[in-house]
Amino acid sequence: MATTTRKVKGKTYQTFLLRRNYREGGKVKHETVGNISHLPPQLIELIRRGLRGETIAPASELFEIKRSLPHGHVSAVLGTIANTGLEEMLASRPSRERTLVTAMIAERLINPDSKLATARHFAGDTAASSLSAILGVEEADADDLYGAMDWLYNRKDAIETKLAAKHLSEGALILYDGSSSYYTGTTCPLAKFGKDSHTGFPQINYGLLCNKEGCPVAVEIMEGNIGDAKALGRHIEKVRSRFGLRRVILVGDRGSITSARISKEIKPAQGMDWITALRAPAIQELAAQGLIQPSLFDERDMAEIKSPDYPGERLMVCRNPFLAQERTRKREDLLRATEKELAKIAAAVGRSSRRLKGSAAIGMRIGKVIGHYKMKKHFILSITDDSFSYQRDNRAIEAEAALDGIYVIRTSVGAEVLSGEETVARYKDLAFVERAFRCLKTVDLHVRPIYHRLPERVTAHIFLCVLAYYIEWHMRRALAPLLFEDEEKEYARTLRASVVAPAVRSPAAEEKAWKRKTAEGMPVHSFRTLLQDLATLARNRVSPGGAGAAEFFMLTSPTPLQKRMFELLGVKLAV
Numbered sequence: 040m041a042t043t044t045r046k047v048k049g050k051t052y053q054t055f056l057l058r059r060n061y062r063e064g065g066k067v068k069h070e071t072v073g074n075i076s077h078l079p080p081q082l083i084e085l086i087r088r089g090l091r092g093e094t095i096a097p098a099s100e101l102f103e104i105k106r107s108l109p110h111g112h113v114s115a116v117l118g119t120i121a122n123t124g125l126e127e128m129l130a131s132r133p134s135r136e137r138t139l140v141t142a143m144i145a146e147r148l149i150n151p152d153s154k155l156a157t158a159r160h161f162a163g164d165t166a167a168s169s170l171s172a173i174l175g176v177e178e179a180d181a182d183d184l185y186g187a188m189d190w191l192y193n194r195k196d197a198i199e200t201k202l203a204a205k206h207l208s209e210g211a212l213i214l215y216d217g218s219s220s221y222y223t224g225t226t227c228p229l230a231k232f233g234k235d236s237h238t239g240f241p242q243i244n245y246g247l248l249c250n251k252e253g254c255p256v257a258v259e260i261m262e263g264n265i266g267d268a269k270a271l272g273r274h275i276e277k278v279r280s281r282f283g284l285r286r287v288i289l290v291g292d293r294g295s296i297t298s299a300r301i302s303k304e305i306k307p308a309q310g311m312d313w314i315t316a317l318r319a320p321a322i323q324e325l326a327a328q329g330l331i332q333p334s335l336f337d338e339r340d341m342a343e344i345k346s347p348d349y350p351g352e353r354l355m356v357c358r359n360p361f362l363a364q365e366r367t368r369k370r371e372d373l374l375r376a377t378e379k380e381l382a383k384i385a386a387a388v389g390r391s392s393r394r395l396k397g398s399a400a401i402g403m404r405i406g407k408v409i410g411h412y413k414m415k416k417h418f419i420l421s422i423t424d425d426s427f428s429y430q431r432d433n434r435a436i437e438a439e440a441a442l443d444g445i446y447v448i449r450t451s452v453g454a455e456v457l458s459g460e461e462t463v464a465r466y467k468d469l470a471f472v473e474r475a476f477r478c479l480k481t482v483d484l485h486v487r488p489i490y491h492r493l494p495e496r497v498t499a500h501i502f503l504c505v506l507a508y509y510i511e512w513h514m515r516r517a518l519a520p521l522l523f524e525d526e527e528k529e530y531a532r533t534l535r536a537s538v539v540a541p542a543v544r545s546p547a548a549e550e551k552a553w554k555r556k557t558a559e560g561m562p563v564h565s566f567r568t569l570l571q572d573l574a575t576l577a578r579n580r581v582s583p584g585g586a587g588a589a590e591f592f593m594l595t596s597p598t599p600l601q602k603r604m605f606e607l608l609g610v611k612l613a614v
Contacts, residue, residue: 040087041069055083059596073581073593073614082583103582110169110594111576111601111612116145117173118610119514125506128201130194139187140503142176147507149570151485154184169578188499195502196281199257202509203282211284212251212465215274215291216472217267219244220480220501223488229497231263243489245501246270246295248278253471254512258505260498267295272304279308286310288452290465293318314466317354317447324348326442331356333441340539343459355448355459357539363444370439373412374431380408381418381429388427398424460538467538475512479504483511483567511566517608520557521564521600524548561600569604576601578614 043054057073075083120126120141130137146157150167158181161171171177191198207213221240222230230241242263248256257277259270271291278284289296289311296305296315305311317325325331325346335342336358344354384404387395395401401422409415417436421428448466450457457465479486486504491497519526527545534543544552555563564572577595582588592614597605605612 040090073591075591077589078583079588082588104579105582106580107577108166108169109574110578111573112149112570113168113170113173114612115573115608115610116148119510119608122609123513128198136187136190138174139176139179139183140191142170142174143184143503144507145170147484147504148511153490155181158184188496192495192499200281202256206250206254206256207284209284210286212288212290214249214469214472215271215289215295216469217244217246217270217295218476219263220487220489224490224492227492227497229262229494233263243497246274247472247475248274249472253475255475255505255509258502260501268297268300271295271300275304275308288312290314290469292316292469312451314450314462317449322442322447340537341459353450355463357446357463359444359539361541366443373414374417377408377412377414385427396425398422401427463538475508478508478511484508515566518569518604521569522566523552523563561603573601573604
């Protein structure tokens, strides 16, 4: 026990702290685990004597742990929220709504669930962690959370503007991509069937805007039948009018930054450049014009070309041999599978009894096979009322095979700003946004299933998840030494044969992945298992023996791994 004394305006104040002494690296260190200054003096004296080793009474008679709740992950997440200044970006002044939104952001990282389940996680008797007690939201019910979501929805534009001011600037490179999530509620105007509706459920689409390092800045939520390109249009408007940026470089895939979008929205917004990729028909057209030939790749796997179809733009033609091999293998597998099924149809047409006949009936069977394997353009079919034959269209197959592994990056950015290699690398940075979607949808934050009925609530829910990913993004960067992350990415890039070649990991990252240990000998984790480990650090509500004695809180001792996590995060473990 440590006792400190200070005098203020002639009065003497004493503070009584419970401290743990331990050795680390040959040095004796001290750690405060509790403040008992508020306890009665006689009880403090009993504690002091007990710590000296005097037998006064069994420990169970002196103290009783009334409640023990997971706490370490709460402290880490709330500390990161404080370090990033997210609360101030939500609103400059404290309020009940701001606290509830902060609690929901933290809970989305700690224990993602529905708002009804979240309210149960917050309730004092059913609390799943120390979060609600720390933030004082133990009495919040589901209606309170819905009200806070409505508050967040009304502040979405202002929050995104603050995020942009912090993470974007003039001349910035901005990453954009779109995704969707299925909707499992009853009714919502945003829920529509679209091209990605594979689950039997309608979907809701959203487009995410990130800085060049993948830090989320803004999100647009749309009906499920509206494509990524329209969301990009909305983002362009907010970048210009709301964020006040006149010069930026937009990076998006071929489905987002289309020719139509470039001509109608990006070019008119003077000062905006773009990096995107061409669709397959456009690549085939360049090949037909003789602009893409095998000789381009005699010495390198990337070549820069010009085309009159793209005035004032640069085209980087890339050939990935590994992608080419995979495409060739996949096509051959599909061709063989198609032939196997077509052979069955031909046998049914040619058999002596119960023949399949009639061009319509034969064509229907063939259509199902061709449609399933998407191989129509690779076969020459001959169908009559009583015959059917087929053969591979070798000319079409060879023409397609000539473009295996080839993709074309299209940009308006001049070579004095970005070289060809740098342009291709920046396009590949879209992987940062793809990672964000993985975290949002499946790995960590579980944006789906979506049950909300009102469009405003759906928007608030998705925005809430994006803000949670904002905190996760910062935590991942800080905790990289303990994660399966490559901490030497820039060095790893120098080890690649070229910017087109598959990415490689640095030797240090390979060793970390192989040994499952860090350089310090600590176990390597995923982000999710790190939070689970932190959750084992508990916050205990302790009741001293004796009538009228005040309760106090005490933490379990952190493990070396937990201490290291807090050090990396730059967060102080608080009771």
